[in-house]
Amino acid sequence: xxxxxxxxxxxxxxxxxxxxxxxxxxxxxxxxxxxxxxxxxxxxxxxxxxxxxxxxxxxxxxxxxxxxxxxxxxxxxxxxxxxxxxxxxxxxxxxxxxxxxxxxxxxxxxxxxxxxxxxxxxxxxxxxxxxxxxxxxxxxxxxxxxxxxxxxxxxxxxxxxxxxxxxxxxxxxxxxxxxxxxxxxxxxxxxxxxxxxxxxxxxxxxxxxxxxxxxxxxxxxxxxxxxxxxxxxxxxxxxxxxxxxxxxxxxxxxxxxxxxxxxxxxxxxxxxxxxxxxxxxxxxxxxxxxxxxxxxxxxxxxxxxxxxxxxxxxxxxxxxxxxxxxxxxxxxxxxxxxxxxxxxxxxxxxxxxxxxxxxxxxxxxxxxxxxxxxxxxxxxxxxxxxxxxxxxxxxxxxxxxxxxxxxxxxxxxxxxxxxxxxxxxxxxxxxxxxxxxxxxxxxxxxxxxxxxxxxxxxxxxxxxxxxxxxxxxxxxxxxxxxxxxxxxxxxxxxxxxxxxxxxxxxxxxxxxxxxxxxxxxxxxxxxxxxxxxxxxxxxxxxxxxxxxxxxxxxxxxxxxxxxxxxxxxxxxxxxxxxxxxxxxxxxxxxxxxxxxxxxxxxxxxxxxxxxxxxxxxxxxxxxxxxxxxxxxxxxxxxxxxxxxxxxxxxxxxxxxxxxxxxxxxx
Amino acid sequence: xxxxxxxxxxxxxxxxxxxxxxxxxxxxxxxxxxxxxxxxxxxxxxxxxxxxxxxxxxxxxxxxxxxxxxxxxxxxxxxxxxxxxxxxxxxxxxxxxxxxxxxxxxxxxxxxxxxxxxxxxxxxxxxxxxxxxxxxxxxxxxxxxxxxxxxxxxxxxxxxxxxxxxxxxxxxxxxxxxxxxxxxxxxxxxxxxxxxxxxxxxxxxxxxxxxxxxxxxxxxxxxxxxxxxxxxxxxxxxxxxxxxxxxxxxxxxxxxxxxxxxxxxxxxxxxxxxxxxxxxx
Numbered sequence: 001x002x003x004x005x006x007x008x009x010x011x012x013x014x015x016x017x018x019x020x021x022x023x024x025x026x027x028x029x030x031x032x033x034x035x036x037x038x039x040x041x042x043x044x045x046x047x048x049x050x051x052x053x054x055x056x057x058x059x060x061x062x063x064x065x066x067x068x069x070x071x072x073x074x075x076x077x078x079x080x081x082x083x084x085x086x087x088x089x090x091x092x093x094x095x096x097x098x099x100x101x102x103x104x105x106x107x108x109x110x111x112x113x114x115x116x117x118x119x120x121x122x123x124x125x126x127x128x129x130x131x132x133x134x135x136x137x138x139x140x141x142x143x144x145x146x147x148x149x150x151x152x153x154x155x156x157x158x159x160x161x162x163x164x165x166x167x168x169x170x171x172x173x174x175x176x177x178x179x180x181x182x183x184x185x186x187x188x189x190x191x192x193x194x195x196x197x198x199x200x201x202x203x204x205x206x207x208x209x210x211x212x213x214x215x216x217x218x219x220x221x222x223x224x225x226x227x228x229x230x231x232x233x234x235x236x237x238x239x240x241x242x243x244x245x246x247x248x249x250x251x252x253x254x255x256x257x258x259x260x261x262x263x264x265x266x267x268x269x270x271x272x273x274x275x276x277x278x279x280x281x282x283x284x285x286x287x288x289x290x291x292x293x294x295x296x297x298x299x300x301x302x303x304x305x306x307x308x309x310x311x312x313x314x315x316x317x318x319x320x321x322x323x324x325x326x327x328x329x330x331x332x333x334x335x336x337x338x339x340x341x342x343x344x345x346x347x348x349x350x351x352x353x354x355x356x357x358x359x360x361x362x363x364x365x366x367x368x369x370x371x372x373x374x375x376x377x378x379x380x381x382x383x384x385x386x387x388x389x390x391x392x393x394x395x396x397x398x399x400x401x402x403x404x405x406x407x408x409x410x411x412x413x414x415x416x417x418x419x420x421x422x423x424x425x426x427x428x429x430x431x432x433x434x435x436x437x438x439x440x441x442x443x444x445x446x447x448x449x450x451x452x453x454x455x456x457x458x459x460x461x462x463x464x465x466x467x468x469x470x471x472x473x474x475x476x477x478x479x480x481x482x483x484x485x486x487x488x489x490x491x492x493x494x495x496x497x498x499x500x501x502x503x504x505x506x507x508x509x510x511x512x513x514x515x516x517x518x519x520x521x522x523x524x525x526x527x528x529x530x531x532x533x534x535x536x537x538x539x540x541x542x543x544x545x546x547x548x549x550x551x552x553x554x555x556x557x558x559x560x561x562x563x564x565x566x567x568x569x570x571x572x573x574x575x576x577x578x579x580x581x582x583x584x585x586x587x588x589x590x591x592x593x594x595x596x597x598x599x600x601x602x603x604x605x606x607x608x609x610x611x612x613x614x615x616x617x618x619x620x621x622x623x624x625x626x627x628x629x630x631x632x633x634x635x636x637x638x639x640x641x642x643x644x645x646x647x648x649x650x651x652x653x654x655x656x657x658x659x660x661x662x663x664x665x666x
Numbered sequence: 667x668x669x670x671x672x673x674x675x676x677x678x679x680x681x682x683x684x685x686x687x688x689x690x691x692x693x694x695x696x697x698x699x700x701x702x703x704x705x706x707x708x709x710x711x712x713x714x715x716x717x718x719x720x721x722x723x724x725x726x727x728x729x730x731x732x733x734x735x736x737x738x739x740x741x742x743x744x745x746x747x748x749x750x751x752x753x754x755x756x757x758x759x760x761x762x763x764x765x766x767x768x769x770x771x772x773x774x775x776x777x778x779x780x781x782x783x784x785x786x787x788x789x790x791x792x793x794x795x796x797x798x799x800x801x802x803x804x805x806x807x808x809x810x811x812x813x814x815x816x817x818x819x820x821x822x823x824x825x826x827x828x829x830x831x832x833x834x835x836x837x838x839x840x841x842x843x844x845x846x847x848x849x850x851x852x853x854x855x856x857x858x859x860x861x862x863x864x865x866x867x868x869x870x871x872x873x874x875x876x877x878x879x880x881x882x883x884x885x886x887x888x889x890x891x892x893x894x895x896x897x898x899x900x901x902x903x904x905x906x907x908x909x910x911x912x913x914x915x916x917x918x919x920x921x922x923x924x925x926x927x928x929x930x931x932x933x934x935x936x937x938x939x940x941x942x943x944x945x946x947x
Binding site: 294295336338340341342345346347348349350351394397398400401402404449450507508509510511513514518 | 845846847848878880881882884885886887888906908909910911912946947
């Protein structure tokens, strides 16, 4: 057992079907367009592609369909199929959580850490609708928890150091399980100073500090049933956002749940889990550390969510069914106080999220069945009802400045359906899927009040009258695999109507000093987004393996103008060496020039770049205790670069040497 | 929380029910409940009580309620015909200010209501007095006393000479309690016909452009210019305030031919109009 033994396996497409363990477990399932990123230290192999104490963001970034939008060195925002937060569903163990920051500085992935997780399930498009309505896809962060199958008792310690930013990481973990109980407890601490971009250029306000503690406890209460309780507390302080005009003095989350789980392999009802959960997030944005601001301001935000789900797995001959009935109630409030230079003047106060209460309830069902020996079909459906209420009169009055007849209540129905077909014969595999999905506008899109977006330099006003965004999608993939060579090509196409985006409104005056004006969230008739990638893996020998990936995306609106934040041609190539307990890799990744940028939305041309990385890891055993060390260099040639996903072209990290050490006592 | 949500109202209800006997008032009717007494102005026979919401008189617009108490029997007069005259005694001259009539409040027995717009504050050597002339059952009376009109911290009234050579008084009447919303805005506009006469000016237009000087002088959306309302004889419009704080309400006064009499448009180079009002909340 090595700590945070991270086997990051991209189980995308059919490659995964053929080679992953998951398939062995559940062989009737189609897992096209699903990736499982393994974050825990249970399934050990030396296939580490990420440093064990890497951030959850670094893990996610390895996914083929995820890109990470960066505003600094912390809390990157995941995008699936080039679609960001509002268009994707992100859950923690099926629990809905919503960030409390109006400026997307706290994607919910920032409220967990690798110490909490066992794996991350990434699903593209409508396959990701299991836990909530989505357009782009779904990410479910699975918490690490024991089971009652084995006797486990171990304690792990980990420590990491990185030269760039003088980053220090320490973590400890305790795992216990027997046939009646299990306990998983962990704590992690991270601290980083400002990092340096290529050429030793310090990026000011890129520091952060955070800790996270979590405990999962399970108790068996009868032959097949168990009660499991979870508590996670995550707190980050002094987080700099160099790409923005404000930093975060504190971001904290308390995430709790209790569930009843029943498993019976002899029954048609294989698994039944019912969970009640509650989480509360406080996010305090301020600019007290910035010397040159035209006016000082505080922008705290709060988001509380209460919810439950009941998930059932039903197994019948040739059918594998899954149902999820879920509901949640979220309360989102954010405010902004600006302090005038004249201390005798009253503070300027506004509600930027008017205490929006969202009540969602929905049902999801899927059926995965074998048509014949070569082909399978899967059908998924989600229907949901959502009601939004503006609970704060101050906030309602504020929005009525723009929408005089606005009612404090809104409701909408949401439908997501998809169907996938998979055909495999010998070394080839083909799959295709078709889907339709809808999503409700987010709190910001519906009810935001003068939210400044530094990306395009506009203040944004929400629009409560937006229609649901609707997406029609097509996916197809072809894979080939033999003993030496695996190859795959995949394409997904989204036609999204009533696409929500901000449009410049000439007759409204900006609020933020220096902003170019006001944009109102409106709907474009339609946009199209195309994502393609080609992957290959060649095994030279038992010790050498070469992997490569090329991706290309294109996003256009109904006027054939480019959409923002769409990845240019990008590539990755890795050479792996493995012998006994030694594992080494050398890789390069990069992107071509971003020709298809969107100047309308504040983008400029991002240049091409290539960076090189190398790492080596080794396992030592002493009795049953294990010692694991991994070290490497990132951005070996100290290249100064930024990618299309870097907010305001904030440059990425320059050369970084890291060491991670794990020690597990059994 | 839920406990308090449900239990507290129940407790209050009980308290109120049990107390209700004690609070029943069998004394003389009180029609000034939500008002605070500013001062009393007396003569030999009567005491005139002057009330406002805040308990003070201010430079600018004042909504004033009075009642007249008969000193002989302590009862309030219900049938007076009354007029008032505010006068500013300056070292070199004296003048009055815009005001309404003082009329009996509909569906009230004892109170009379009107407004006065004090366009300037008192100072050490100069000050205001207020005279009441009233008739009860055919007999005329007069009561007079000095009143205190301190300077307002914010500009709520403006005295200026238009390009037409006329001297105007413009005062903010509403909103008295501004909020982050679209507020109903009311402004009074009066012409200084003589030292003692300030009639309403009708059918002009007042352009409105609220700004926040402390935040780069930004404006707000969906304001409506002020136009004359025949009923109230005042100018009505919509004032949108997007946040709390200090707002400068830049104005331009236009006559019936839409010619500018006073004020300038706010632009990048011109931060504010010479005709403006202020509010802060």
